[in-house]
Amino acid sequence: MFSDPTKNLKALGLHENSIVADLGAGTGFYSIAAGHMVPRGKVYAVEIAKDFLETIRNKVKEAHLNNVEILWGDIENLGGSSIGDNIADVAIVSNVLFQVENKDRFTDEIKRILKPKGRVLLVDWSTDSLVMGSKHAIPKNKAREMFEKKGFVFERDIDAGAHHYGMILTKL
DSSP states (O other): OOSOHHHHHHTTTOOTTOEEEEETOTTSHHHHHHHHHOTTSEEEEEESOHHHHHHHHHHHHHTTOSSEEEEEOOTTSTTTTOOOTTOEEEEEEESOGGGOSOHHHHHHHHHHHEEEEEEEEEEEEOTTOOSGGGGGOOOHHHHHHHHHHTTEEEEEEEOOOTTEEEEEEEEO
């Protein structure tokens, strides 16, 4: 995985009752970590690959978490996550951006589900990394511009590991 979900989530300062949306949850690394960090909150694990949904379901059961809701969804469409408007305190976007084809609709969906002052944890492959998805990596400055163009405000960078960049942005 190369990047530590718990460490990255701690940079957000989650509260025990936070509502978290893990968009493009994959096999659930962030969803499980967030589930433990928000015991009185909720985590929406949204994934389009149906085989990953079963993997997440099994991990949630093994971790004895009852605050993770697993949703099939297309995060590249407005309303595609099946999460209501202005619901989430935090959106996690980890190792997803380089795969997203329609980045405008994707950022619109994030903006729709986040509460005012909601935050985005963005973690993706750095362009100088030679692993997996890095050949399609979106440069850090381009990722930041993409969110700022949609009205998000850059808060700060985080150390997301040797092969990744990380940042936190806020919805106004």
